[in-house]
Amino acid sequence: MILNSKIPEGPLEKKWENYKKTAKLVNPANRKKLEVIVVGTGLAGSSVAASLGEMGYNVKSFCFQDSPRRAHSVAAQGGVNAAKNYKNDGDSIYRMFADTLKGGDFRAREANVYRMAECSLNLIDQAVAQGVPFGREYGGYLNNRSFGGVQVSRTFYARGQTGQQLLLGAYQALMRQVGKKSVQLFSRHEMLDLVLVDGKARGIVVRNLDTGEIERHAAHAVILATGGYGKIYYLSTLAMGCNGSAIWRAHKKGALMASPSWIQVHPTSLPQSGDYQSKLTLMSESLRNDGRIWVPLNENETRKANDIPENERDYYLERRYPAFGNLAPRDISSRAAKERIDAGFGIGPLKNAVYLDFSKAIKEQGKEKIQEKYGNLFDMYLKITGYDAYQEPMMISPSAHFSMGGLWVDYELMTTIPGLFALGEANFADHGANRLGANSLLQASVDGYFIAPYTIANYLSQEIHTGKISTDTPEFDKAESNIKQQIEDFIRINGTKTVDYFHKTLGKLLYDYCGLARNEEGLKYAIGEIKKLKQEFYRDVKVSGKGNTMNTELEKAGRVADYFEIGELMCYDALTRNESCGAHFREEFQTPDGEAVRNDAEFQFISAWAWAGENNEPELIKEPLVFEEIQPTVRSYK
Amino acid sequence: MDLHLKIWRQKDRQSEGQLVNYNLTELNPHMSFLEMLDILNEKLIVEGDEPVEFDHDCREGICGQCGMMINGIAHGPLEHTTTCQLHLRSFKDGETVLIEPFRAEAFPVKRDLKVDRSAFDRIISSGGFVSVNTGQAPDATAIAVTHQTAEEAFDSAACIGCGACVATCKNGSAALFTSAKVTHLVLLPQGKEERSHRVLNMVKQMDAEAFGHCSNTEACEVECPQGISVLNIARMNYEYNRALFFRKL
Numbered sequence: 001m002i003l004n005s006k007i008p009e010g011p012l013e014k015k016w017e018n019y020k021k022t023a024k025l026v027n028p029a030n031r032k033k034l035e036v037i038v039v040g041t042g043l044a045g046s047s048v049a050a051s052l053g054e055m056g057y058n059v060k061s062f063c064f065q066d067s068p069r070r071a072h073s074v075a076a077q078g079g080v081n082a083a084k085n086y087k088n089d090g091d092s093i094y095r096m097f098a099d100t101l102k103g104g105d106f107r108a109r110e111a112n113v114y115r116m117a118e119c120s121l122n123l124i125d126q127a128v129a130q131g132v133p134f135g136r137e138y139g140g141y142l143n144n145r146s147f148g149g150v151q152v153s154r155t156f157y158a159r160g161q162t163g164q165q166l167l168l169g170a171y172q173a174l175m176r177q178v179g180k181k182s183v184q185l186f187s188r189h190e191m192l193d194l195v196l197v198d199g200k201a202r203g204i205v206v207r208n209l210d211t212g213e214i215e216r217h218a219a220h221a222v223i224l225a226t227g228g229y230g231k232i233y234y235l236s237t238l239a240m241g242c243n244g245s246a247i248w249r250a251h252k253k254g255a256l257m258a259s260p261s262w263i264q265v266h267p268t269s270l271p272q273s274g275d276y277q278s279k280l281t282l283m284s285e286s287l288r289n290d291g292r293i294w295v296p297l298n299e300n301e302t303r304k305a306n307d308i309p310e311n312e313r314d315y316y317l318e319r320r321y322p323a324f325g326n327l328a329p330r331d332i333s334s335r336a337a338k339e340r341i342d343a344g345f346g347i348g349p350l351k352n353a354v355y356l357d358f359s360k361a362i363k364e365q366g367k368e369k370i371q372e373k374y375g376n377l378f379d380m381y382l383k384i385t386g387y388d389a390y391q392e393p394m395m396i397s398p399s400a401h402f403s404m405g406g407l408w409v410d411y412e413l414m415t416t417i418p419g420l421f422a423l424g425e426a427n428f429a430d431h432g433a434n435r436l437g438a439n440s441l442l443q444a445s446v447d448g449y450f451i452a453p454y455t456i457a458n459y460l461s462q463e464i465h466t467g468k469i470s471t472d473t474p475e476f477d478k479a480e481s482n483i484k485q486q487i488e489d490f491i492r493i494n495g496t497k498t499v500d501y502f503h504k505t506l507g508k509l510l511y512d513y514c515g516l517a518r519n520e521e522g523l524k525y526a527i528g529e530i531k532k533l534k535q536e537f538y539r540d541v542k543v544s545g546k547g548n549t550m551n552t553e554l555e556k557a558g559r560v561a562d563y564f565e566i567g568e569l570m571c572y573d574a575l576t577r578n579e580s581c582g583a584h585f586r587e588e589f590q591t592p593d594g595e596a597v598r599n600d601a602e603f604q605f606i607s608a609w610a611w612a613g614e615n616n617e618p619e620l621i622k623e624p625l626v627f628e629e630i631q632p633t634v635r636s637y638k
Numbered sequence: 639m640d641l642h643l644k645i646w647r648q649k650d651r652q653s654e655g656q657l658v659n660y661n662l663t664e665l666n667p668h669m670s671f672l673e674m675l676d677i678l679n680e681k682l683i684v685e686g687d688e689p690v691e692f693d694h695d696c697r698e699g700i701c702g703q704c705g706m707m708i709n710g711i712a713h714g715p716l717e718h719t720t721t722c723q724l725h726l727r728s729f730k731d732g733e734t735v736l737i738e739p740f741r742a743e744a745f746p747v748k749r750d751l752k753v754d755r756s757a758f759d760r761i762i763s764s765g766g767f768v769s770v771n772t773g774q775a776p777d778a779t780a781i782a783v784t785h786q787t788a789e790e791a792f793d794s795a796a797c798i799g800c801g802a803c804v805a806t807c808k809n810g811s812a813a814l815f816t817s818a819k820v821t822h823l824v825l826l827p828q829g830k831e832e833r834s835h836r837v838l839n840m841v842k843q844m845d846a847e848a849f850g851h852c853s854n855t856e857a858c859e860v861e862c863p864q865g866i867s868v869l870n871i872a873r874m875n876y877e878y879n880r881a882l883f884f885r886k887l
Contacts, residue, residue, distance in 0.1 A: 141779055276673050281697070386725075448774070
């Protein structure tokens, strides 16, 4: 298979404009004849469902939560990037494009990244018009701040709850369309399979999580906006329900999966405190604007943080990366923390954390100012840990966070299955091997508001003569019977171990062998262990309750079954990439002082994987990356 | 530490529910309340019982999905906290803890501790938005909003829609939730245009969903995880009366 990324002709800054000029349109009278399914109601899902609803298409919106407003975009804290240059500090679309491309270690498509930067300007306008209460200057103008990986202020924020406010804006736009009946809402529904007819995406099979009923829904196009699969590690910053099942089921139906091993480990999460723990809580990266990161200079330090004098502290980010200091990008900061923790300088009861210290900022700016900027984060820290971060430094630690990998999509955000689109974190595009802070809300939003409405219309323009699609077809029959069989199998196994046991065991394996650092031997070992664990799962898992009622354990079983296969693919992907880039740090490929060594000569491509069937090795297909505007350089933040 | 739990078990909306006793031992005080329920469920599954169904998702106090009555208090003993942010250190060793679903006519029980809060979505759908389509927005700087106004709007916009205000209200009123949205949008210039239409429709929907009336006990503010102020309700009442007055003109 040769991958066609469909990047438009013309100079970089004209590509998106040229695409929009020539994309086919659908007459408003024809739009009401066309149906579109959107799975997921986060920023990407809500925004695209609302936008398509406004345009007059018939939209069905699905989410597994009890309300679309719960989608995990709500938890993003720090901010959203836009190259508005309101600070007059030299920002521009081009500079944002360059920062993002470099941040992603030159493993993203130039055209996609440029378009994201270009659309960022409109997003701020759109959100403000919806009533998103972004931080303001006293004169009434929008305020912004700087974030990891860049040297200008381009991050717009709503206290430490930017994701919440952007999501509520999109959710309100969605609910407005629900009220107008242009969007039908199906909350507490989980997509369990994708249905193809004549090679095109034509619908989905879902389980009603309240009643256990299996339902069929048909459409002319299907959009997956389901977020990422970082919860595969069990301990992560993601919500408990986040999962990779929808994209994985689509993958098994023929959509390629790109760069699955690139999962960002966020540097500022709270450290693990015990085995009972169900998740790790993220503290916004924005804290690094004023917080200084350090560990004690002495190994096995026993003194409390405030008792350690200044000259016995190692501000290792400022030491190693003087140009960016505490604002070094996430992959660099996470690895630097791991390096100090592994070397025996970690702090906290489990020696698995580093300090994030606000004492200097409080001294210089006053407690009130810090409270205004980060008050909710300090409150959250107090609630979870019982410690007051105004009095002593926070303890932070790296944690699995955002998946840069996902379904392979072309410039139109369409997967290799015609009519199946993937938006936001569900696709692989735009971030390369590392996502810069405040770019995830941006990508999800612009995919949904400003890109997909054009590209999906271009696809739907070919569908106006298709007519209504029936769910009473052999393809839907087969998908439904497969799902019912899987549910019966889970219940019938009736083994001795819970679903969570398997999830936690898999997660630990991936953390150890396909986490912040990887090597060939470890990855091969992990593949073997995952296969064994998967066999044990199908032999010994215990799912209580019935298939035809509300049953949370059953939901989890399906997701973990998919995680085994995703985890295996992550390891294959990491194994084939003999280089270190972004979130992918192969221990064999590093400089003597521990910096990543990228290999452009051999690995300047996107790894897209095809499902080759149960128990077969996946097939690797390469999409070469061509850089016309910026030539890849060694990524240095020193 | 050890805890004795009395948990409301109810098969579905139609079935009768009852309190069931469970004992847990050797719990870590740093564990969150929901992690304690995870442990209970692991135990129940291994013993061949069905786990307790409860709603939860982000476990960071922001999604609003978790929520239950703990010893008769929405989200438990701490003020301004979601259930996921409540830790066992807030309880005494050996304590008996009563765990029930949020109760309100407009929030019917689905199973065990899960309730149906879709009435909130329908209230938003009736007018809790600014009517702007994608792609119509003017430059963001064209709409100046003072720092104080933006912050005040944010205070109201911070509502997470968890339903604790309803569950804790003796009348099952959704006045705090609805007024928070009314206030958030009316404070901002971009939300002012639809102020009358919005408040009338949202209040009408609130009544249609069988939420009770507000009788100003202010219990909602005490239990609100975000500390949303009851002053929002005063503003909603003002906006409502204002809208009625101008409608008559």
